[in-house]
Amino acid sequence: MAGESADLLQHPRRNLGNRYRTQAQKFVRLASKDPERFEDNLAWAEQNARQALLHDFTDERNWRCLADIKVVNGDGLGLCAVLEDIFIVLGRDADQVEQLKDIDFLMVGLELLEAAFARDPLDPDMWWSRFSDSQSREKELEDFAERCRRLDFSDQRANIVYGRRLERLRTGGHEDLFIELSRHLLAHRPNNHELWMELGRLYERREEMDEAWSCYDHVQQLQPHQTPRDMFLQRITGRMMGEEEKPWTAPNIEKRSQFLEQMLQLSQRISSVEEHKEEATEQTEEISVHPDLIRLESLMAAGDASEAFFLARRLVSQGEEWAEDWVQKAKANF
Numbered sequence: 001m002a003g004e005s006a007d008l009l010q011h012p013r014r015n016l017g018n019r020y021r022t023q024a025q026k027f028v029r030l031a032s033k034d035p036e037r038f039e040d041n042l043a044w045a046e047q048n049a050r051q052a053l054l055h056d057f058t059d060e061r062n063w064r065c066l067a068d069i070k071v072v073n074g075d076g077l078g079l080c081a082v083l084e085d086i087f088i089v090l091g092r093d094a095d096q097v098e099q100l101k102d103i104d105f106l107m108v109g110l111e112l113l114e115a116a117f118a119r120d121p122l123d124p125d126m127w128w129s130r131f132s133d134s135q136s137r138e139k140e141l142e143d144f145a146e147r148c149r150r151l152d153f154s155d156q157r158a159n160i161v162y163g164r165r166l167e168r169l170r171t172g173g174h175e176d177l178f179i180e181l182s183r184h185l186l187a188h189r190p191n192n193h194e195l196w197m198e199l200g201r202l203y204e205r206r207e208e209m210d211e212a213w214s215c216y217d218h219v220q221q222l223q224p225h226q227t228p229r230d231m232f233l234q235r236i237t238g239r240m241m242g243e244e245e246k247p248w249t250a251p252n253i254e255k256r257s258q259f260l261e262q263m264l265q266l267s268q269r270i271s272s273v274e275e276h277k278e279e280a281t282e283q284t285e286e287i288s289v290h291p292d293l294i295r296l297e298s299l300m301a302a303g304d305a306s307e308a309f310f311l312a313r314r315l316v317s318q319g320e321e322w323a324e325d326w327v328q329k330a331k332a333n334f
Contacts, residue, residue, distance in 0.1 A: 017056030021065050024048035045069050058122050079109040090120045091151035091158050128168035148181045153188035163195050190309050191334040193222045296326045305333035
């Protein structure tokens with residue numbers, strides 16, 4: 001019971017999700033009992049089911065509820081949209097989306113939904129138990145890691161779902177894999193300050209102070225009212241007071257730039273790069289403009305706010321103060 005209460009405190013909207021789902025199910029029952037108001041009751045049922053998902057997309061029951069209503073209403077296209085949405089939440093796996101072509105959704109849509117949940121449970125503990133119970137855990141974990149390296153986590157919901165899965169990896173002792181895959185998630189959605197904080201804490205425990213500082217610095221950049229970077233410096237300074245060893249200092253410009261360059265490379269999308277390469281060249285020939293400014297403009301125009309963010313932050317770390325405005329512009333587009 002205590003664990004349940006703590007979970008609700010961390011996810012205060014979960015109760016609302018349960019309430020809206022219950023209301024949706026109530027209207028479905030009313031629709032079956034009152035043929036004259038069938039359409040009205042189903043419309044109310046769908047509205048409540050959508051609200052349930054809006055408040056808690058991590059509960060599989062909310063997805064099933066909306067999908068069931070689509071079937072009752074004979075809305076095949078609507079069920080297709082539900083399936084496309086859950087695949088986005090599961091990381092936009094191209095193989096799964098490919099299944100949605102030329103099929104009868106009313107016949108097999110619910111089966112596809114269950115297959116998706118069987119492969120990728122939304123509950124992180126249930127997901128982790130699949131590996132804990134497996135005799136070939138290492139191979140399955142490597143398969144999962146390979147999937148993470150190619151999936152799209154720019155959707156905030158996908159980032160949250162996979163972030164919780166990575167937490168189970170970390171607590172399960174797979175710290176190196178947690179670090180690698182966390183950086184993939186952060187490259188897609190750099191405003192996930194909670195994951196930056198967890199990554200910083202892990203680096204600090206591992207005595208990898210430069211990397212810890214860089215992570216805390218990102219949190220402080222994203223959440224100016226928080227001061228994890230400053231508190232980290234206080235901890236380090238206090239720990240080294242009176243010791244003979246050389247006090248730790250913040251990473252130099254080269255190390256900061258290297259860290260941001262690594263994140264920039266992870267966030268790059270080849271299609272966007274190729275699409276704007278010719279345009280950037282033409283602009284450079286017409287007027288004398290800083291090439292990185294042209295690059296930032298092209299990235300923002302293409303909707304690649306994550307890549308623009310890391311590029312702008314790298315430029316700021318190198319003393320290019322004009323790029324600070326682009327850091328803020330990128331953050332505003334997350």
